[in-house]
Amino acid sequence: MTGESKKAGSRRQRAGGQMSVRLKRMRGESLKPPIASVAEDGEAAKPQATLDCGWGKLIFAQTFKTNEGVVEALRGERRDRRDIAFYVRDPHVLLSLAPQEIFLDPSHSYRLELPTYRAGSRQPRGYFIRRLSSQSDAEAVNAIYAARKMVQVNPDFFWSSRDSRSITCFVAEDEASGEIIGTVTGIDHGRAFADPERGSSLWCLAVDPQARHPGIGEMLVRRVAEHFKARGAAFLDLSVMHDNEQAISLYEKLGFHRISIFTVKRKNPINEKFFAPQIESYDALNPYARIVVDEARRRGVHVDVLDAEGGFFRLSFGGRSIKCREALSELTSGVAMSICDDKAVTRRVVEKAGLTVPEQIEADSGEKRVAAFVKKHGRVVVKPARGEQGRGVAVGLEKPQDVAAAIAGAREVCDRVLVESCFDGNDLRLVVIDYKLVAAALRRPPQIVGDGRRSIAELIGAQSRRRAAATDGESTIPVDDETARCLAAQGFGLDDVPDEGAEILVRKTANLHTGGSIHDVTDIVHPELVDAACHAARAIGIPVVGIDFMVQAPDRPDYVFIEANERPGLANHEPQPTAERYLDLLFPMSRVRHDEMAAET
Structure with missing residues (x-):
């Protein structure tokens, strides 16, 4: 072959190789280089490449000569980690080597x-x-x-x-x-x-x-x-x-x-929900039931969903069976639940136990007495005696007509309505399980941030959609009389367009279900607040409870008791181990078995 022919052949080879690369990329195919290939900087590509990412190892399957090597790399997964084999081209072949150990991740690349x-x-x-x-x-x-x-x-x-x-x-x-x-x-x-x-x-x-x-x-x-x-x-x-x-x-x-690239992972407790048979009606459970069910399955506790829409399920382990509704179980007595159900009764019980409580009267005490109460305190809270998730609650009312309207709205939730003194500060939720603090979080009312283009109503709608997406639909911002009152107190209406960067309070209540947000403060909460919450739980006689205080700051001892929730949302308090402590309470021996299984893994 002449020199010119060699050059032409070389050009055709390069062109053909480049075309092949382009076609593969257009088709979404991964390019499998020979292990001895060389990168642009002259360094040889590393065979059997893995990278520790902290949460586990990223296993680059295309750098392995054999599928057996990928399986062995996955077998090296450490406890409580999630290794990922990425760029797997022949998952059916890989899975056939260890079907009891690995699974095809239900993901797209x-x-x-x-x-x-x-x-x-x-x-x-x-x-x-x-x-x-x-x-x-x-x-x-x-x-x-x-x-x-x-x-x-x-x-x-x-x-x-x-x-x-x-x-x-x-x-x-x-x-x-x-x-x-x-x-x-x-x-x-x-x-x-x-x-x-x-x-x-x-x-x-x-x-x-x-x-x-x-x-x-x-x-x-x-x-x-x-x-x-x-x-x-x-x-x-x-x-x-x-x-x-x-x-x-x-x-x-x-x-x-x-692209046609697949992901393979190891069958471990973290990945169980992706490869284990699904519990019937699991998808219909809300996040507060699901977090308990997930923890139960990790421990080998049997789960029967009784009514998914209501959040009812039965847990069984070692011959013991307990019915639950989210964080409420048969271990909570009917008496304790009745105390929490009536906010006036709750207040009296914890007051006798020595906790600081707000002054309170019933709305049926008469117009003159209610008016005198409002005049005495300047600002009041109106709430139904029974109810949850912030429904019917109005905060920071000063005008008699606003109080009257709020009372009428609260009566739609419960016939008995309470009026109590209002305290400025932060809404603090303390989750007490087995009479020990497990989590503490500040609950902040919903706010919007102006962009100079959209109206307050549009901003509320956008924020509400984001909150719903972040909480599986559990948190949305209502646009009602309470919202209108809160905006009017700041000089705004729903059709106003706030300046870019302007922060506007939408509601004064901080409940998650009405758009509030939750911020963990467990590590800094003051010991006196912890003692007060645990003391309240013992006074009520309830093993799992969410105690709500109004505080100046979570690291200061001053507080006022607001209410007790017999069914606190455990899913709202991660990274604190609320579900773990709940299962410890229900089935103490399940923790021992879980730890043993994890150690074997």
Whole structure:
């Protein structure tokens, strides 16, 4: 062959190879390089590449010569971790090697072609995105992971990896409060294992369910894409659950497309819900029942759903059977439940036990007495004697006509209506299980942030949709008389368009079901508040209860007792182990068995 013929042949080979690569990428196929291939910087691609990400290892299956090697890598999974084998091309073959140990994850893989990606014009408002840079950032990220039921990471891992060239963790920080409200992790495949395809991937996208700002998830994804595009990466891949329609819609909006790559994981307690037979009517349970059912299944406690819509189920273990309704069980007596059911009775019981309570009268005491009560205290609270989830409650009333209207509204919930003195401060919920504090959280009333374009009614609607999405529909913001009163007190109406950045209180009640948000303060709550809550639980004689105080600050001893909830929402208090302590109370020996099983795993 002549020199010219050799050059022409070489050009045809290169062109054919490039066309093959382009076709494979268009089809969404992964390129399987030979193990000895070389990346652009001259470094040989690492065989059997894995990367510790804190929550578990990311196993790059395309770098393994055999499927047996991938199985062995998955078998090395540590306790309480979730290893992921990604870029699996022949899952049916891989699963046949260890069907009792591994399973095909019900997720889709998506890819963003970075050379053609264009940055969006929209910018974050009210928050900014930066790299994780401190131990407190790491702890805040873990809190978000817990709230989203994701595997947590040792904060020391984040800190030790802060200068890593393979792993980059971004956080979204609220400009006003300084709180971390979102996080995402990016993996540079070139740095991780000298990937000849120059790939990258996105993991652990999570937004704080209490966050007020829209578009946080989109901005985090864009930041990762722009980060890797600037570093010459060819694509950004991710894995998303097949039924996560909201996330899939976001990814497709940003230009991601499906690729034929699969994910395989190990059968462990963390992944059980993805491979174990589903409990009948499980999907119809609300989050407060589901968190208990999930913990029961992890421990080997048998579950029978009795009425999914009402949240009723039966738990059985070691010959013992207990019926529950969410966090309410047969261990709570009818007397204790009756005490909590009537707010006036609850107040009298805890007052006799020595707790500080607000002054209170019944609305049926007569107009003159009610008027004198309002005049004496200046501001009052009107609430039904029986009721839950903040229905019929009006806070901070000063005018007689507002009090009268609130009383009429509360009567729609319960015939007996209470009027009590109002105290400024923060709404604190303390969850007491087996007469010990398990969780403490501030409950903040719903707020909106103006953008200079939308009306208050539109902003409330958008915020309500975000709260509903973050809580499985449990939290929405009603637009009613209480909302109108709260806005009018600040000089606003529903049709007004607030300035950009203006923060407006929508309601004065902080209940989750009326749009409030919950912020964990267990680590800083004052010991005297803990003692008072536990003392109240013993006075009522109730083993599981949510005690509500009005406090100046969670780390100060001053408080006023508000009410006791016999069915506290345990799902609202992650990362605290509310469901774990609840199962400890119901079936003490199940914890021993769970620990033994975990140790074997």
